[in-house]
Amino acid sequence: GQSLEQPSEVTAVEGAIVQINCTYQTSGFYGLSWYQQHDGGAPTFLSYNALDGLEETGRFSSFLSRSDSYGYLLLQELQMKDSASYFCAVRDDKIIFGKGTRLHILP
Amino acid sequence: DADVTQTPRNRITKTGKRIMLECSQTKGHDRMYWYRQDPGLGLRLIYYSFDVKDINKGEISDGYSVSRQAQAKFSLSLESAIPNQTALYFCATSGGDRVTYNEQFFGPGTRLTVL
Numbered sequence: 001g002q003s004l005e006q007p008s009e010v011t012a013v014e015g016a017i018v019q020i021n022c023t024y025q026t027s028g029f030y031g032l033s034w035y036q037q038h039d040g041g042a043p044t045f046l047s048y049n050a051l052d053g054l055e056e057t058g059r060f061s062s063f064l065s066r067s068d069s070y071g072y073l074l075l076q077e078l079q080m081k082d083s084a085s086y087f088c089a090v091r092d093d094k095i096i097f098g099k100g101t102r103l104h105i106l107p
Numbered sequence: 108d109a110d111v112t113q114t115p116r117n118r119i120t121k122t123g124k125r126i127m128l129e130c131s132q133t134k135g136h137d138r139m140y141w142y143r144q145d146p147g148l149g150l151r152l153i154y155y156s157f158d159v160k161d162i163n164k165g166e167i168s169d170g171y172s173v174s175r176q177a178q179a180k181f182s183l184s185l186e187s188a189i190p191n192q193t194a195l196y197f198c199a200t201s202g203g204d205r206v207t208y209n210e211q212f213f214g215p216g217t218r219l220t221v222l
Contacts, residue, residue, distance in 0.1 A: 008147070033209055042197060042213035043150065050209075087149060091209060094165065095201075097142075099149035 002026045004098035011104040020073045020086050020101045028092030032064050032071040035087045110134045111214035113198050119220045126185040128217050130198030137203045139181040143194040188221040
């Protein structure tokens with residue numbers, strides 16, 4: 001079967017760094033994506049990793065290790081507006097989403 | 108104007124009623140998807156379509172059907188709604204090549220309540 005595991009909640013302080021992990025088990029794998037969803041809003045695409053290593057986009061970075069079936073999203077210089085849910089998603093012939101990690105940011 | 112639109116945005120209906128949720132997109136994408144979101148369960152794929160003549164079941168297709176009327180339109184139907192279909196429904200699109208396939212664009216969602 002296919003499964004993605006990510007923590008249900010993470011709490012961090014404004015200005016700090018936080019890492020959200022994702023492990024996956026899928027029959028096929030082409031890459032790992034990350035999406036952000038604010039309360040009441042639609043998911044929005046953040047990043048995609050097809051190859052091992054770190055991809056950086058501004059304050060957000062995403063990492064993939066295919067051999068470990070593991071990836072993470074790294075958020076730096078946290079701002080209150082980063083309070084949201086974050087979903088990892090695996091692509092095989094379609095895209096399967098994890099259950100999401102709720103990020104709480106303390107002032 | 109929004110690239111991916113969904114109608115209605117909110118709907119309350121009764122058990123046994125037939126409901127259609129509609130999705131339109133102006134992104135020119137071939138691939139369209141329907142997801143439902145329940146608290147704590149993330150996004151679960153109901154159906155997806157890679158072009159007008161292609162329809163595929165997702166993880167949770169039972170109780171749902173879809174129609175791809177045109178490249179830009181993909182509708183989801185609940186033939187006989189039941190209360191456990193109460194959820195937030197999202198339509199999404201993506202491109203079809205190796206790169207653009209990986210980024211999905213979501214509509215604003217339809218909140219459906221079945222009483």
